Amino acid sequence: MTEQFPRRPSTGISVIIVGAGFAGLSAAIECDRKGHHVTLLEKASTIEEITRFGDIISFDPNGARLFERWPGVIEAMYKIARKTSWLDLYHWRGEFVTRQSFEGEKKWGPRINGHRGELYSIIYDHAVKRKLDIRLGQRVSDYFENADKAGVVVNGERMEADVVIAAEGVRSRGRKIVLGFDDKPKSSGYAVYRCWFSSDAIKDNNTIKHLVVEGDTHSGYIGPDLHFLVSSLKDGKEFNWVFTHVDDGNIEESWQFPGKIEDCLKYVEGWAPVVQEIVRSTPKDARLIDHKLVFRDPLPTFISPLARIVLIGDAAHPFLPTSIQGASQSIEDGVVLASCLELAGKGEVPLALRTHEKIRYERVHQAQATGVKTREKWHKANWDEINKTPEAIHLTREAWLLDFDAEKDCYKRYHELATSVRSERPRL
Ligand SMILES: Cc1cc2nc3c(=O)[nH]c(=O)nc-3n(C[C@H](O)[C@H](O)[C@H](O)COP(=O)(O)OP(=O)(O)OC[C@H]3O[C@@H](n4cnc5c(N)ncnc54)[C@H](O)[C@@H]3O)c2cc1C
Known part of the structure; x- marks a missing residue:
């Protein structure tokens, strides 16, 4: 029928x-x-x-x-x-800062x-x-x-x-x-590395397995001119990370390129061990895209x-x-x-x-x-302000x-x- x-x-x-x-x-x-x-x-x-x-x-x-x-x-x-109905936010060196809850938004819709x-x-x-x-x-x-x-x-x-x-x-x-x-x-002056792969690649990795072994998670690491977002879905079985960074890339020909793990690692040098390990553990055959952000x-x-x-x-x-x-x-x-x-x-x-x-x-x-x-x-x-009021770093939700x-x-x-x-x- x-x-x-x-x-x-x-x-x-x-x-x-x-x-x-x-x-x-x-x-x-x-x-x-x-x-x-x-x-x-x-x-x-x-x-x-x-x-x-x-x-x-x-x-x-x-x-x-x-x-x-x-x-x-x-x-x-x-x-x-x-x-998940939250986002855990961390300082780029790894200290936990705040959990932003989205529970209150349920009355607005899904x-x-x-x-x-x-x-x-x-x-x-x-x-x-x-x-x-x-x-x-x-x-x-x-x-x-x-x-x-x-x-x-x-x-x-x-x-x-x-x-x-x-x-x-x-x-x-x-x-x-x-x-x-x-x-x-025009180029916005920023680009995003985007990646998605099966959590099998990291479920035994002691530094980052906490992101996938207990169900879905959602976290963000915030640093100078770069933010790194990571999440797991389908009861933690699938995993993805994206990070936005400054980029002066030429967008005349194309704005999506295959990304290289070595290049990503340079951007997060000195960042929290969790962040570096996520990038390092990305399987070679994972689809990693370097996406230039275009605007008009x-x-x-x-x-x-x-x-x-x-x-x-x-x-x-x-x-x-x-x-x-x-x-x-x-x-x-x-x-x-x-x-x-x-x-x-x-x-x-x-x-x-x-x-x-x-x-x-x-x-x-x-x-x-x-x-x-x-x-x-x-x-x-402004980390001085955020240390006093961690909510200052929450996503604006109006x-x-x-x-x-x-x-x-x-x-x-x-x-x-x-x-x-x-x-x-x-x-x-
Ligand atoms: C990295 C990244 C992450 C994002 N994350 C989010 C997010 O989390 N939440 C959110 O709300 N938004 C997000 N966005 C924005 C969102 O993806 C776009 O705003 C949205 O997908 C725009 O949809 P669209 O249909 O207008 O354009 P498109 O998705 O670009 O679709 C255009 C379609 O038109 C077709 N087409 C083009 N030219 C022709 C032609 N000449 N003849 C026939 N067909 C044609 C194309 O093949 C394509 O299928 C993100 C954007 C980026 C770049």
């Missing part, structure tokens, strides 16, 4: 989505839930090309609560997610931390069960629009719809039509001149990992956009897009700023960001904001 999922009545709005990352896939599911007709185009020819990027990703309550509305998704995620590829696969499987029109191996090379339609050129062919959602990540081509020029991603200046708008094309996710606003918000914000984007289209109706697509932007613009940029704040707090830690339901907020504010958009643009 095929599964049935709740779906609002058809709006008759056709939507092309470019890119099936967390942003595009979520937008596709939400558009389907809200009764729009969706075609999702992804350049990767197999889903494994996307899921093989395997290391930790975190969805905070504002993002993860939205998974609860996709039947079966959050339940499947809980099975593979890390079972938190999901797990393997990026596995979590992605759960969402993808849900999209497949919904019978979404997902087309792999489709590379979009151009965008166009007129007053009534928007479209893309894909594998040399033109395709049209009422609206096009450009969700192709930080190297977006859709930005060109929105901006009117081709801007280039905030865009003046997410919407094309005729308001038929909209950028979402990293295409609109790349996030630093320290905000722990990029993926959650990209899901909020899809939820709000699908809701605006539903509330506006087929005859008012440009109004829907402009109202979406009004709802999202400020929130997303405020969320982006938290990433820099946390990085500065950790990388330039209710305005995390205790937030993007769908509810959109339904509540849409009409008022649409009216104000209309008064600013009477010709809409």
